Amino acid sequence: xxxxRCGKQIDExxxxxxxxxxxxxxxxxxxxxSLTAFMIAALACTVIFGLLILAxxxxxxxxxxxxxxxxxxxxxxxxxxxFGICFMLSxxxxxxxxxxxxxxxxxxxxxxxxxxxxxxxxNQLDEFREPASVTDHTTRTLDKIPAxxx
Numbered sequence: 001x002x003x004x005r006c007g008k009q010i011d012e013x014x015x016x017x018x019x020x021x022x023x024x025x026x027x028x029x030x031x032x033x034s035l036t037a038f039m040i041a042a043l044a045c046t047v048i049f050g051l052l053i054l055a056x057x058x059x060x061x062x063x064x065x066x067x068x069x070x071x072x073x074x075x076x077x078x079x080x081x082x083f084g085i086c087f088m089l090s091x092x093x094x095x096x097x098x099x100x101x102x103x104x105x106x107x108x109x110x111x112x113x114x115x116x117x118x119x120x121x122x123n124q125l126d127e128f129r130e131p132a133s134v135t136d137h138t139t140r141t142l143d144k145i146p147a148x149x150x
Contacts, residue, residue, distance in 0.1 A: 007115040036096040043089045050082040 001012045006020040016023055054075060061071045 003115075005113070005115065007117065034096075034100065036093065036100055039089065039093045039096055043086060043093060046082075046089060047086055050085075054078050054082070 001010055002008065003010055003017040003020060003022060003024070005022040006017060008017065008019040010017055010019075010024070014024055057078075058071065058075050061074075062068055065071055
């Protein structure tokens with residue numbers, strides 16, 4: 001096994017890297033309730049309590065008012081608003097579910113920086129070759145080219 005921070009080979013039974021001191025084993029935290037579960041619960045409560053309030057209002061107002069037309073218009077407007085609120089909440093729930101699925105596809109990045117390998121020193125490079133001289137390249141064009149004998 002190798003340390004994810006410094007790249008040194010380490011024993012798997014260790015909790016910390018001997019070279020850089022990075023914690024190797026992560027503590028397992030108890031699972032937390034996700035924001036998605038809270039949003040789904042909020043959506044369900046909004047629908048249930050919204051319809052319950054509408055039913056109570058409609059039943060009390062229809063008994064007391066002789067002309068039911070404004071009460072029915074109020075009920076329709078209330079349902080439109082309730083539907084709009086539920087639609088916006090359901091869009092947010094779908095975005096949260098997509099985010100949860102994407103986070104499960106790729107492992108989360110750790111807070112430690114990636115391993116940086118040291119650069120190669122000159123003694124590890126191939127044989128050093130001196131560049132050709134500038135004068136060699138420029139005076140070579142002035143050399144006489146032997147003529148071909150026919």
